[in-house]
Amino acid sequence: MERLIGTVSRGIRAPIIREGDDLAAIVVDSVVNALESENIAIGEKDVIAVTEAVLGRAQGNYATVDNVAADMRAKFGTGTVGVIFPILSRNRFSILLRGIAKGADKIVLMLSYPSDEVGNHLMDMDLLDEKGVDPWHDILTEAQFREKFGKVIHPFTGVDYVEYYGNLIREAGAEVEIIFANRATDILKYTKKVLACDIHTRKRTKRLLKAAGAEIVLGLDDLLTAPVDGSGFNPDYGLLGSNKATEERIKLFPRDCQAFVEDVQARMLKRTGKKVEVMVYGDGAFKDPVGKIWELADPVVSPGYTDGLVGQPNEVKLKYLADNQFADLKGDELKAAISDFIRKKDADLVGQMVSQGTTPRRLTDLIGSLCDLTSGSGDKGTPIIYIQGYFDNYAK
Incomplete structure (x- = not known):
């Protein structure tokens, strides 16, 4: 059966982090234990994100x-x-x-x-x-x-x-x-x-x-x-x-974030056999339409991330395809045509009409904003975010 669920963002509960804690070990344990408790399989290219606040605290910064x-x-x-x-x-x-x-x-x-x-x-x-x-x-x-x-x-x-x-x-x-x-x-x-x-x-x-x-x-x-x-x-x-x-x-904002994310990635690979992507996130980059406040008070959304999170999405607009190239198709035939188009899309869609209306932002800014909204800034107790399916598309 095909997968009917796309991107899923989960807040992972963790112990209260104190200065001197081995945060990388805590992150790996918290993620693995949480997923096992819910019978959730770890996948390649899943994303683990850790809020900058707990990294700075663990560092004693x-x-x-x-x-x-x-x-x-x-x-x-x-x-x-x-x-x-x-x-x-x-x-x-x-x-x-x-x-x-x-x-x-x-x-x-x-x-x-x-x-x-x-x-x-x-x-x-x-x-x-x-x-x-x-x-x-x-x-x-x-x-x-x-x-x-x-x-x-x-x-x-x-x-x-x-x-x-x-x-x-x-x-x-x-x-x-x-x-x-x-x-x-x-x-x-x-x-x-x-x-x-x-x-x-x-x-x-x-x-x-x-x-x-x-x-x-x-x-x-x-x-x-x-x-x-x-x-x-x-x-x-x-x-x-x-x-x-x-x-x-x-x-203060945490230091040595790149070393931290690479450490977590390596520990997860050793523990699970899966290569996940890892990032540190701060404020998301979005604006509140009522209060007019732009959330990004940190200098960057993500001060550290693994190589698989470099770049921007390279996506086509499904409704554009449905209304233009494949306007005469419907049902399974339409689905098959769009899926095939996605599988064969160019490696760089910048400037093409088929990508108009997609979000031209960096992956770390998009994912960091998702993480910030998921974890919140109050008492949810989820300083770790686990994201699955972010790199999936309609053809998969």
């Missing part, structure tokens, strides 16, 4: 607010630092801001508007039109912002982030001035030392600032790239991808 402050002082010295384009997040940025402020004398905090980089809105675009504000040219002071927009409460968190971030900086012992602007170079009216806190646009931001005469330009990816007083670190992403662990401690 932590830093403190004081570590961040020490790195700030070492790299910026004394005086005023412009902190620009941070996201509005208690989990992602607030604890970083405490460390940043603790390592500076004064912070000029420049917030983008009407939203941050990942879609957290301070106000609707329609409200800007109503108030006659041009977000591409107007620089607003905090007083001007309050006069026009009042107290702005985030609909999901109930937090006024302007007030919240200002208080965090003051409590850390630094003076604060808050402005609202969208051109990176606007910060140079206030200081020539700048910390760019944007994630996906950081390279452009730093390039523009340097070209405009900034004296020191760093990003979050330039802090904690090496240990500070014995702290954790990330040589590739620095503070990007970090999360709050406690009020004084940060869990």
Whole structure:
């Protein structure tokens, strides 16, 4: 009988991971035991995905607010630092801001508007039109912002982030001035030392600032790239991808992800005789249509993956075939014709009409988004995702 089920994504329960645990062994044991308990056979090209959070925890990749402050002082010295384009997040940025402020004398905090980089809105675009504000040219002071927009409460968190971030900086012992602007170079009216806190646009931001005469330009990816007083670190992403662990401690994005996924793949092959693909995943890359938040606050969806996950899907659009080449067929004859077309499709369909409407994204971004939605971010207790049938198609 033919297989009637396509892609299946399963959350795999695992023990609570602690610093120093052999995570590769835990992953293999958890997957094998879970599949045996449900009488599920392991297949070639199945995918095991592990959330970055438990890998960072197992590695003990932590830093403190004081570590961040020490790195700030070492790299910026004394005086005023412009902190620009941070996201509005208690989990992602607030604890970083405490460390940043603790390592500076004064912070000029420049917030983008009407939203941050990942879609957290301070106000609707329609409200800007109503108030006659041009977000591409107007620089607003905090007083001007309050006069026009009042107290702005985030609909999901109930937090006024302007007030919240200002208080965090003051409590850390630094003076604060808050402005609202969208051109990176606007910060140079206030200081020539700048910390760019944007994630996906950081390279452009730093390039523009340097070209405009900034004296020191760093990003979050330039802090904690090496240990500070014995702290954790990330040589590739620095503070990007970090999360709050406690009020004084940060869990950094994991290191050595490639070695980890290859270790899990090798252990699974030895244990089961099957070569599965393995990846580490963080935030998925998708946008919420109601809250307008783009989920991807990590620097990448996947910081490590095995070779079989390189590339993009190479798929044809079934409805295009049914409505065009095979419009005169139906039933078994249509099924056979489409299946044969799929089996004989070109190795690279880029630019062909038959592939229009398929998803032109990397496999790791697609699969990582599926994993993030499957595991969730709360109390499901499934930091490991097992996916079957992802590389199947209609012809199989």
